[in-house]
Amino acid sequence: SQQGEEDPQALSIQEGENATMNCSYKTSINNLQWYRQNSGRGLVHLILIRSNEREKHSGRLRVTLDTSKKSSSLLITASRAADTASYFCATFTSGTYKYIFGTGTRLKVLA
Amino acid sequence: GAVVSQHPSRVICKSGTSVKIECRSLDFQATTMFWYRQFPKQSLMLMATSNEGSKATYEQGVEKDKFLINHASLTLSTLTVTSAHPEDSSFYICSAGGIKDEQYFGPGTRLTVT
Numbered sequence: 001s002q003q004g005e006e007d008p009q010a011l012s013i014q015e016g017e018n019a020t021m022n023c024s025y026k027t028s029i030n031n032l033q034w035y036r037q038n039s040g041r042g043l044v045h046l047i048l049i050r051s052n053e054r055e056k057h058s059g060r061l062r063v064t065l066d067t068s069k070k071s072s073s074l075l076i077t078a079s080r081a082a083d084t085a086s087y088f089c090a091t092f093t094s095g096t097y098k099y100i101f102g103t104g105t106r107l108k109v110l111a
Numbered sequence: 112g113a114v115v116s117q118h119p120s121r122v123i124c125k126s127g128t129s130v131k132i133e134c135r136s137l138d139f140q141a142t143t144m145f146w147y148r149q150f151p152k153q154s155l156m157l158m159a160t161s162n163e164g165s166k167a168t169y170e171q172g173v174e175k176d177k178f179l180i181n182h183a184s185l186t187l188s189t190l191t192v193t194s195a196h197p198e199d200s201s202f203y204i205c206s207a208g209g210i211k212d213e214q215y216f217g218p219g220t221r222l223t224v225t
Binding site for chain 1: 143145147152153154155156157160202204206208212213214216217218219221
């Protein structure tokens with residue numbers, strides 16, 4: 001069963017703008033990961049954030065985690081056309097030892 | 112990071128035939144591997160968890176007799192779609208568990224059943 005809900009489902013922005021995607025989940029987690037998937041391709045790992053962390057950065061990516069609200073956000077700054085893809089959050093719970101994916105956000109960056 | 116491969120990357124088969132997909136962890140040993148299915152424009156749905164040397168654990172709604180999973184070694188898990196039908200056409204992705212809670216995903220296999 002899918003645990004994570006992402007919003008928005010689709011997002012269209014101009015190149016250079018920032019894109020923010022949100023992920024909400026239902027149960028306690030050990031970590032949360034964000035992935036990118038280009039159309040018809042495999043997953044590309046972006047960032048892993050653990051339950052005791054609140055924020056992580058990687059290049060133009062910034063991920064926050066609020067365990068009290070059971071939510072995470074992914075911010076892509078200064079977006080580029082090449083960022084056009086689907087973005088998924090995946091939550092990991094050690095009790096079940098499995099990752100459950102969110103519904104995904106389809107991002108389109110217009111040149 | 113660790114490398115996980117899948118073979119084949121793309122397969123077309125006729126309705127009623129069986130198809131085997133391999134998932135290999137190339138540079139580490141994975142006691143646990145996971146199989147996901149993704150339909151167009153949808154998210155990844157976990158199908159089953161495969162543990163080396165034991166029976167796979169299937170998610171609710173996944174037919175274990177239709178999707179046979181074998182995890183015979185610490186570097187190889189296979190998914191066999193038996194008596195495939197057009198509705199089984201999908202993107203199948205495996206992942207392998209590494210140290211602690213890390214997982215590494217394969218590139219996926221696109222199955223088309225005609």
